[in-house]
Amino acid sequence: MKGPREVKKADIIIIAVVIAAALIPMISAHFSGGALYARVTVDGQTKWDIDLSGVKDSYYLETEHFRILVEKDAISFVSSDCRDLICVHTGRLTKAGDTAVCVPNRAAIRVYTRGSLPTIITG
């Protein structure tokens, strides 16, 4: 019967590689604070959650009342049947904390980064 095998350099390398393989995705996810996401709510309920940084080709999201353009790292109301069009005039949202609101249609877009609270704005 063989006794316990001595740990060799190759074993250490394998252990280090396994640990690194486990930790790298965690570290990457933890420190990738720059990735942008957007949440679109209607009547207070989440309608769409979007990974803006992962967008390759621009596309539209629509309801019967408004149309939203989703681009890489940007999102915007492009049309709405509301009277004041404040939501459309808000323009493109491109950084965490940016919001656009269409009060008549009770719709809102908030842009955020994973794990972080956007700076809230008064005024």
Next chain:
Amino acid sequence: MSKSVKIRVAVVSVLTAAALIAVIIFLTVKQKPYEKTGYAMGSALTVDVYNKDEQAASDTADKIIKNIEYTDDKLSATKDDSDIGQINASTIGTKVSGYTVGILGKCNILSTMTNGAFDITVGSLTKLWNIDGENPSVPSQDAIDKALALVDYTQIETDTDKSLVTKGEGQQLDLGAVGKGAGCDAAYNELSTGSSPAVVSVGGSILLYGSNPNSKYWAVGIRDPEGGENDTFARLSLSLGDGEHTKYISTSGSYEKFFVQDGKTYHHILDPSTGYPAETGIRSVTVVCSSSGFNSDALSTACFVMGIDKSLPVLGYFGAEAVFVMEDGSVYVTSGLKKSFTLTDKDYDLKETEEPTDAVTFAVQTGAAA
């Protein structure tokens, strides 16, 4: 050291380093709030509750939104069945909720302390100017004079026991200057029963409750009067704790609603003494206080109307701080807020503010109870 010991040391080192990294990641993971959006007072509400129990956070957020909607249902001047709508429609005393009677009592205190710069009987003037309307224009002087004659907060009488409110003949109440702040107070009433930190925004009036789980401070951006909805010119880093659980922040600015006629800009913050948009050289006022959203909201409007010099002692009396942005781009910050204030837009010029008049002296001068 033998080869096998070296190898063991290496193995232990690798495992220790891995464990340390995992612990650091665990400790520094930011807590994400539960978010909910609602609508009231013609604005969006955002509620962020920090509670790892998602169901509890969701329940809290729902109750907060209901509380704010209740406030809107009572105080809105545009809803016929609200308390204020019924008072405006009535020619005699109106029985309303105890909540509304309480709010009107607070309005009276604010009006007295600001010598009428804050006055909820401006409703007739607000309707006349109709800046929210499709094609607003400058009313005739005769119409302004007639509406101005109805502005007098001292004619509002409240009977707390009977929940009865009477007003002067023809007077119209407009609580637009306090509704969003009162909404923040309604949110606080729900939060004070629990311990979850939260951030509530009612159309830009903000309640910060509890300590930020992710930072020493809550970061609040102040909107750039010359920019878009999401542009800020400064940041407030506000900390809570050590017995202080709340901060309320409200901003009044001439950029919010306005129209241009014959090259002149007319905004929505009306001076109850002239009947015209207030002209004090101010572009926006942001008020921060710990006492209530009602105070921060009402004071932001009152300070806009009063101008800086008259505002400072009033702010001191209410234990409030402020940031004034002037039309020429200069910025004044009251002393208690300077450490929290960071100018982030170089187009603005931060100036020194004179220390406010002693608050007690002001209270004695105005006959208010200190």
